[in-house]
Amino acid sequence: MTDTLVDLLIDMIHHVGFKAEQRATKELVDEITRVANKMGILRRMAETALDHPDGIIKEVLFPVVDQHTLQKVVVDLRAGFQLPAGTVEANEPHADAAAREAREETGLLDLPPGRILSAVQETLPDDHFLITSTTRVYSRPDLTSFDWASIRNGILVRVHHVGPAFAHVTYAERDPHTEPAAVSFQITGWVPTGVIARQVTRSFYHFPYHGQTPATWSVDTDNHRFRLFWAPLDQLPPIVAPQHWWVDILTQCLAST
Secondary structure, eight states: OOHHHHHHHHHHHHOTTSBOOTTSOHHHHHHTOSSSHHHHHHHHHHHHHHHOTTSBHHHHTTTTSOHHHHHHHHHHHHHOBOOOOOOOOTTOOHHHHHHHHHHHHHOOTTOOOOEEEEEEEEEOOTTEEEEOSOEEEESSSSTTSOEEEEEOTTOEEEEEEEOSSEEEEEEEEEETTSSSOEEEEEEEEEEEGGGEESEEEEEEEEOOOOSOOOSEEEEEETTEEEEEEOOOGGGOOOBOGGGHHHHHHHHHHHHTO
């Protein structure tokens, strides 16, 4: 999904009387003709804008997709499309962790046993580290200082400084409802150096589910609400950047079985 299209959608919502410029080019239409209901909505919007470049948004596009639906689409786009994933808890076997996370992330409690496809070593970007064990966050690099917050196992943080005993880190969460996305919650402080890592192992598991589900369904997990849907591997919408390479691993492994 291009920034140009997202900008167009935001303009449609916040400037209802704004005349539709012919910014939705054929290239944009071609780029969003994938499956999933959201992509169908965007395709119809882009095609309508092309067919009526001088029309008023509320007269041309809202009959195709109402304003409330557009607002939900923009929120979903800002959150991005993600693959279900999770973190191994302390002393938890990887297979057990994969099964637990798959059920928690999808809400499908009747998942069959899974099988491992691959385990890949990943080096995170220079200033990105993973919290490997839930830890207190200290106001100074000192265990006797005020420990005003905690960061749980599996959270990605930015590291500003790494010392022999402590690292200065920040965890920030952004509000997708604002434009531009504003920081809505942030923890900055010191954590023991031993609880951060740049080298991580990604284990990929396959759970061949044959049960019945709605076309889309919602799951509340990790303090977020996710909307899930099925999509073929060769017709996925754009996956968020940190997970993009996972699709190649899954495609290669499943093709060889």
